Amino acid sequence: xxxxxxxxxxxxxxxxxxxxxxxxxxxxxxxxxxxxxxxxxxxxxxxxxxxxxxxxxxxxxxxxxxxxxxxxxxxxxxxxxxxxxxxxxxxxxxxxxxxxxxxxxxxxxxxxxxxxxxxxxxxxxxxxxxxxxxxxxxxxxxxxxxxxxxxxxxxxxxxxxxxxxxxxxxxxxxxxxxxxxxxxxxxxxxxxxxxxxxxxxxxxxxxxxxxxxxxxxxxxxxxxxxxxxxxxxxxxxxxxxxxxxxxxxxxxxx
Amino acid sequence: xxxxxxxxxxxxxxxxxxxxxxxxxxxxxxxxxxxxxxxxxxxxxxxxxxxxxxxxxxxxxxxxxxxxxxxxxxxxxxxxxxxxxxxxxxxxxxxxxxxxxxxxx
Numbered sequence: 001x002x003x004x005x006x007x008x009x010x011x012x013x014x015x016x017x018x019x020x021x022x023x024x025x026x027x028x029x030x031x032x033x034x035x036x037x038x039x040x041x042x043x044x045x046x047x048x049x050x051x052x053x054x055x056x057x058x059x060x061x062x063x064x065x066x067x068x069x070x071x072x073x074x075x076x077x078x079x080x081x082x083x084x085x086x087x088x089x090x091x092x093x094x095x096x097x098x099x100x101x102x103x104x105x106x107x108x109x110x111x112x113x114x115x116x117x118x119x120x121x122x123x124x125x126x127x128x129x130x131x132x133x134x135x136x137x138x139x140x141x142x143x144x145x146x147x148x149x150x151x152x153x154x155x156x157x158x159x160x161x162x163x164x165x166x167x168x169x170x171x172x173x174x175x176x177x178x179x180x181x182x183x184x185x186x187x188x189x190x191x192x193x194x195x196x197x198x199x200x201x202x203x204x205x206x207x208x209x210x211x212x213x214x215x216x217x218x219x220x221x222x223x224x225x226x227x228x229x230x231x232x233x234x235x236x237x238x239x240x241x242x243x244x245x246x247x248x249x250x251x252x253x254x
Numbered sequence: 255x256x257x258x259x260x261x262x263x264x265x266x267x268x269x270x271x272x273x274x275x276x277x278x279x280x281x282x283x284x285x286x287x288x289x290x291x292x293x294x295x296x297x298x299x300x301x302x303x304x305x306x307x308x309x310x311x312x313x314x315x316x317x318x319x320x321x322x323x324x325x326x327x328x329x330x331x332x333x334x335x336x337x338x339x340x341x342x343x344x345x346x347x348x349x350x351x352x353x354x355x356x357x358x359x
Binding site for chain 1: 262263264265268291292293295298299304307308
């Protein structure tokens with residue numbers, strides 16, 4: 001999940017993760033944004049449980065590979081078991097890269113995070129990642145393992161421009177396998193058409209402008225808990241079904 | 255006076271900065287607006303339009319790719335890399351990285 005700051009990445013990612021879990025999947029929700037937000041949207045409140053420093057070690061001089069790695073003996077699956085926290089609907093939540101005054105732990109946890117995502121088995125858990133906002137580095141490190149990158153686009157002038165920049169970035173070396181748009185805060189069909197035309201991306205879902213989402217965000221709770229029957233939840237539920245179906249038909253196809 | 259606007263994504267930094275810049279300019283101040291965001295949208299909020307906003311960013315990008323010479327001082331920076339926005343605000347994009355560079359997570 002990528003997009004401009006405030007486009008609604010966390011709200012959609014949190015809802016999507018829980019809906020996928022309700023559909024029977026084992027889901028790992030990952031917040032890689034130094035500004036935490038996903039835990040609130042999952043309905044977890046404020047959580048401060050990043051990958052601890054002691055889970056990461058510096059690569060000895062001469063060993064091939066990245067500068068930091070998971071402590072030897074600690075596998076990706078074990079790291080998730082040990083350091084992810086339980087969120088509603090059985091979602092597991094892992095927080096990466098929380099910036100706490102000093103940049104070094106942030107860098108260490110980012111290396112650990114990449115290794116975990118690389119080494120987790122491809123079929124399970126289903127990973128929903130909430131990436132940092134903006135257009136600077138969203139694909140870096142993610143493009144190679146994400147099946148689908150969803151660009152959350154708000155149909156405002158700044159939102160559309162940011163969406164287009166992200167679509168353009170995806171043409172570079174860090175090209176994700178599949179890049180689609182999710183239009184958010186949509187008021188009418190022209191909004192959806194604008195997102196499609198301006199980003200050049202397929203619009204996989206159009207989440208309507210919904211006061212229920214705004215209210216939930218204000219209260220710092222999940223829209224799934226605050227307004228389970230809202231239009232926004234219905235659209236994210238369809239999105240989850242669609243992603244699951246496509247995934248299944250792709251597995252059959254290959 | 256130098257003002258900096260910071261905040262969470264989507265909280266209204268760019269909109270606030272543009273309104274403050276134009277309000278000061280209307281009050282007679284000479285105003286320079288600097289877009290330091292890696293996703294630079296200040297031109298849009300100042301009312302400059304998308305084409306001109308993207309032109310400034312392209313110039314900044316050309317600098318990065320070595321196709322443009324750096325400006326030796328602030329006045330030349332504003333002159334060469336800036337543009338006139340409504341109410342006489344002078345806008346320059348001073349940071350924009352289009353391509354994610356591996357190496358720094």
